[in-house]
Amino acid sequence: MEKKVKIAVLGAGTAGLSAFKEASKYTNNIVLIDNGPLGTTCARVGCMPSKLLIHVANEFYQRHHFKKLGIHGAEHLTVNIVEALKRVQSMRDQFTSGVVKFTQSLGEQFICGEAKFIDKNTLAVNDHKIIADKIIIATGSSSIVPDAWVGFGDKILVSENIFEQNDFAKAIAVIGGGIIGLELGQALSRLGIQLSLYHANAYIGGLTDPKVNQSAINILNNEFAIFTNEQATVKPCDHDALAVSTSSQHHKVGQVLVAIGRTPNLRHLNLSALDIQ
Numbered sequence: 224m225e226k227k228v229k230i231a232v233l234g235a236g237t238a239g240l241s242a243f244k245e246a247s248k249y250t251n252n253i254v255l256i257d258n259g260p261l262g263t264t265c266a267r268v269g270c271m272p273s274k275l276l277i278h279v280a281n282e283f284y285q286r287h288h289f290k291k292l293g294i295h296g297a298e299h300l301t302v303n304i305v306e307a308l309k310r311v312q313s314m315r316d317q318f319t320s321g322v323v324k325f326t327q328s329l330g331e332q333f334i335c336g337e338a339k340f341i342d343k344n345t346l347a348v349n350d351h352k353i354i355a356d357k358i359i360i361a362t363g364s365s366s367i368v369p370d371a372w373v374g375f376g377d378k379i380l381v382s383e384n385i386f387e388q389n390d391f392a393k394a395i396a397v398i399g400g401g402i403i404g405l406e407l408g409q410a411l412s413r414l415g416i417q418l419s420l421y422h423a424n425a426y427i428g429g430l431t432d433p434k435v436n437q438s439a440i441n442i443l444n445n446e447f448a449i450f451t452n453e454q455a456t457v458k459p460c461d462h463d464a465l466a467v468s469t470s471s472q473h474h475k476v477g478q479v480l481v482a483i484g485r486t487p488n489l490r491h492l493n494l495s496a497l498d499i500q
Contacts, residue, residue: 224350224351224352225351225352225354226254226351226352226353226354227354227355228252228253228254228353228354228355228356229250229252229253229355229356229357230246230250230252230253230254230355230356230357230358230359231253231254231256231338231346231353231355231357231358231359232246232253232254232255232256232358232359232361233256233257233338233346233358233359233360233361233362233492234256234257234360234361234362234363234488235255235256235257235261235263235326235333236257236263236264236361236363237263237264237265238361238363239255239257239359239361239362240255240263240322240325240326242359242361243255246359251332253332254331254332254333254334254353254355255326255329255332255333255334256333256334256336256338256346256348256353257326257333257335258335258336258337258338259335261319261322261323261326261327262318262319262320262322262323263319263322264363264364266315266318266319266322267315267318267319268382268383268385268386269382271314271315271318272311272312272314272315272318272386273386273406273407273410275310275311275314275315276307276308276311276386276407276410277406277409277410279302279307279310279311279414280409280410280411280412280413280414281410281413283300283302283413283414283415284413286298286300302414302415304390304391304414305389305390307414308386308388308389308390311386312386312387315386334348334349334351334353336348336349336351337491338353338492339491339492339493340492340493340494340496340497341493341496342496342497343358343496343497343498343499344356344358346358360489360492362487362488362489362492363487363488364485364486364487364488365383365485365486365488366381366382366383366481366482366484366485367481367483367484367485367486368381368481369481371457372457372479372481375457375459375465375479377478378392378465378477378478378479379478379479379481380395380478380479380480380481381480381481381482382403382482385407385480391411391414391416391477391478392416392476392477392478393416393417393477394416394417394418394474394475394476394477395411395416395417395418395476395477395478395479395480396418396419396420396421396455396457396465396467396474396476396478396479396480397411397418397419397420397421397479397480397482398421398455398457398467398479398480398481398482398483399421399422399423399481399482399483399484400420400421400422400427400428400449400451400482401427401428401429401482401483401484402428402429403482404420404422404480404482405420405427405428405443407480407482408420408447408480408482409443409446409447411480412446412447413446418446418447418448419447419448419449419450419467419472419474419476420443420447420448420449420450421450421453421455421467421469421472422449422450422451422452422453423452423453423454423483424451424452425451425452426451427439427440427443427449427451450469450472453469453470453471453472454469454470455467455468455469456468456469457479460475463477464476464477465477465478465479467479
């Protein structure tokens with residue numbers, strides 16, 4: 224089936240929805256294309272569910288300071304991670320539901336499928352051929368996982384699957400000390416998980432000042448082990464574990480959170496058809 228439109232927007236995340244709404248002020252001859260899951264990166268796998276996990280982790284962590292306030296018995300407190308994750312997932316679903324409903328309410332203006340360029344003005348989506356005067360690419364990004372680690376299945380955690388877990392392993396290694404690795408790593412540690420973090424260079428969290436960086440490392444080291452300037456390798460250890468190794472460290476963990484960066488979701492678009500340098 225062939226469809227001609229003025230504008231086609233690829234991606235129904237925050238950027239794509241914003242582009243769609245803005246362009247809709249000028250024309251109704253527009254389509255939004257996304258292969259799902261719907262709901263934006265922020266609401267589904269980013270800012271919002273991460274803050275829910277951090278919230279419960281911080282609440283539990285405060286037990287270490289109760290005695291200063293005259294509150295006793297903190298040593299008897301426990302956290303049920305299974306229940307905590309169910310709450311994260313329930314509230315996450317509430318956050319995404321409005322976006323999903325809006326996207327689905329667009330009727331024929333929304334096409335659920337994976338778009339592929341045929342030429343600079345033509346897209347193939349499912350059994351549709353979309354001919355558009357203008358095409359906006361807003362397909363977002365995904366976590367980078369080295370090819371050698373992909374086969375480790377659910378022992379590898381990334382932003383896209385960490386909030387889908389029913390529980391966590393007792394020991395987790397974080398590979399990558401950027402914002403995501405530090406944020407989620409500290410939350411996991413504060414939930415009582417034995418955590419170690421490995422970072423490829425000397426500066427964590429995007430910091431550039433040497434004194435500030437060292438202060439941050441010293442503070443975080445009070446909660447979990449941080450190894451900087453270390454290239455970590457991950458290999459299967461036994462049926463239930465992974466071995467994380469560096470030049471000087473060897474740890475056995477149940478899961479590895481990979482936070483080494485993100486890459487644009489462009490692989491399936493067939494951009495070579497655009498004949499653009």
